Amino acid sequence: MPRPIHFEIHADDMDRAQAFYETTFGWTFQSWGDGSYCLVLTGEGPGIDGGMMRRHGAPPQGGEPVNSWVCTVDVDDVDAYVAKAGANGGSVALPKMAVPGVGWLAYVKDSEGNILGLMQADSAAA
Numbered sequence: 586m587p588r589p590i591h592f593e594i595h596a597d598d599m600d601r602a603q604a605f606y607e608t609t610f611g612w613t614f615q616s617w618g619d620g621s622y623c624l625v626l627t628g629e630g631p632g633i634d635g636g637m638m639r640r641h642g643a644p645p646q647g648g649e650p651v652n653s654w655v656c657t658v659d660v661d662d663v664d665a666y667v668a669k670a671g672a673n674g675g676s677v678a679l680p681k682m683a684v685p686g687v688g689w690l691a692y693v694k695d696s697e698g699n700i701l702g703l704m705q706a707d708s709a710a711a
Contacts, residue, residue, distance in 0.1 A: 592635035592656045594625065596697040599639060601674065605696040608673045609666070610658065632659070640697065655692070657702030663689045666703045670695070683710040 596602035606612045606625065614623045614637065625635040635656075660666040663681055671677070674696035681691040688706040695701060 589656075590633055592625075592633060592654075594635065594637040594695070594697070594699060595640040596637055596699075597640050598697070599623065599637060601696045602637060605670075605673045605675060609669045609675070655700055655702055657690070657704050660703050660705055663691050663703050663705040667691050667693060670703075685711050 594602060594606070603614050603623065607614070610627070612628070613626045615626065616622075617624050617636070621639060623637045625637055627634055658666075667677060667681065670693040676694045677691065678694050678700050679692040681689055684690050684704075686708055688704055688708075688710050690705075691703045692700055693703060
């Protein structure tokens, strides 16, 4: 069955976005091609890597519904990562909620207004 194999972050300010993801998650970035695209390396083991490019078109406006795929990041402490996202230029899009029997989920906006999920596994979540 087809599975996600790559993600892309669209950014108005690529340096600011890179700093957000480096300081929030420890991800690394490598310039690719002519330098207008970066590879995003998220670490070893299960998961996917991605890319980052300058946003084309108008930036997203606050309050609009999500109109793209939302990637979710596996974290060990959703509250700590919500706080880290806020400290690094992000904001809460939807506060922490239980996904019964699965874990804790929150949605944050990165420094560029892109929404991403944060999931902490916890089978006792209710």
